[in-house]
Amino acid sequence: MLPKLFQTTSVRLAALGLGLASVSAVVLFVVIYYGTLGTMRATLDAAITNEISEILIAGPTTPQTTVAAGVRAALAERPANIFFLLDDAGGRMIAGNLHLAMPRPGWHTLAAPEGQVFAPHAHVLRGHVVPITGGDRLFVAADATMLDELNELIRRSFMIGFGITLAIGLAAGIGFGRRALARVEAVSAAGREIMDGDFTRRIPLSGSGDEFDHLATSINAMLARIEQLMANIRAVGDEIAHDLRSPLARLRESLELSLRVADPAAMRGAMEDAIGQVDAALGLSVAILRLAQIESGARRASFTRIDFSLLLEEIAETYETVAEDAGGRLTATIEPDLILTGDAALLNQMVANLVENAINHGGNGTAIALAASRAGRDIEVTVADNGPGIPAERHAMALRRFGRLDASRAAEGHGLGLPLAAAIATLHDATLTLSGARNDPVRPGLRVTLHFASVSPC
């Protein structure tokens, strides 16, 4: 678990954030430190230097007696926090109020040993040792205890603050990292269950609408599609087997019959009948292939701009004639200049399919209305008839492959008309919906509505 944790992007980002925070903290520390302490020490040092220059009136060559006198004079003023020490070359104290070993020449910050003080409340001294002629040394120092305490305070505050930042950062990093990991793990787990065959599984959403939720939503949509495709495949397998059996069974009957008849004319008849059955089976398999091709979306690549109004008018003209011959009537109301991007051959097939269904299922005297118009930026096409229609509860079945509405599969055609039309509609970003066409409960008719989404205006 642990190594995986540190590989997550979350933790890496947290570490980066932590690093930046640390750098800024350090910069801040440096600024404060040198801002406060630095200034204070400079002030102190200036005071010490001032004292030294008042005593060493002639610089380092000032005679020992003058220096000693100067020290005593300074001490006589009883300065509160200034300390003096004048030693001779041998290290013997000549004057001063400080009792310690003379440090080397230069600036020093001295801390009193544990338990001791240089003077009441003076734990730390800051001073300057100046060598003067004759090997003597003058040490002038000031009480720097407060400086030291401030130093400690700043350092401690910084450490605490830094420590807290580090802890929070790490906790947050690990916390978020673990949460992210858990979300990803949920997706992986769902994936494994799906691979094992449970296509109903979906990835839970946290409801926060964050990137993980978006990912989960996309994956769920994909899973829903997979579930649908799997169901289709199962259904198709069953139905193809059944639907191919009928013509092949009849074919066998015809051929066996032709074996038994002696009359050549009858045999010819039986064989021609057999060819008819084969054609029916072939028609079915071609339709299946066409449907598969359409659903795979491969045809989109060859889409072109099409004058849809013209296409519909030609279909209307063609089927006016056919409808008349079937004892019915077709009327068309087509708005001009409807432009669509798509595949003309497939659109032809789709609309022709719908009109043919109306002609074939309507019976004598059927009136069919083909209409096309703009609906905002969309295009709507309807094929309505006054035939027996399809009951609402069987609409879904009608759009399914091979979902034949009459129990006997002996009826003409392969039952793929509506599913093919629906697949072509989907390929063109359109929806196909079924509804009743009239209020008549006996013959409600069927209205097929094709709604093409946001087509660019002509």
Added chain:
Amino acid sequence: MIMDPKQELRILLIEDDPRTAALVRAGLEPEGHDVAVAPDGRAGLLRAASESWDILIVDRMLPGLDGLGIVRTLRGAGVVTPALFLTALGGVDDRVDGLRAGGDDYLVKPFAVAELSARIAALVRRGAPKPEDTILRVADLELDRLTREVTRAGHAITLKPREYAVLEYLMRHAGQVVTRTMLLEDVWDFHFDPQTSVVESHISRLRAKIDRGFDRELVQTIRSAGYRLGDAP
């Protein structure tokens, strides 16, 4: 007799499936054609390029060289012999690919021999009107492609657009059999099998307008094959 007896063609069939080859031979030879079969792509390409033929029938799926490649190569070499593809691939895109490769027609297996025969005749039509011919004539029937006027024995005949299109197609293929599929594909641009009598309805309308009341029936139904416009044999 399906074919115009004057058309006896030299046909090269490039096909590796012996059964298909036998069927094509059995269907076309009785009509007087000379059918040679090349059983693979390379032999086919060689014979197509080195001998003269009236028409090439090429299977798209051949071992070795593929049918499209053969036709493309021939076209590149300047061979203009009409070529018809035979194929098990029936997608509309496949048809477009075939035509783009230089083929002139495309037939999906399994096909009826009558269909193949009619399409071959259409591709090799001799005496066919040229695209520039503006007036088409069959017996006393006349069609003017510019004015879209149709007359028979001097009487003007009014046709709806689809009826006109069918008649024009029949007249451009006068004397030859035109199959239902050819009409669906070339006049209607329908690349599917309609579930209604689209072609039959329009033919019967056409008959009513241009044959009824005249001395001769020009629109003939050829059983199991299709239709033909012309004088009865």
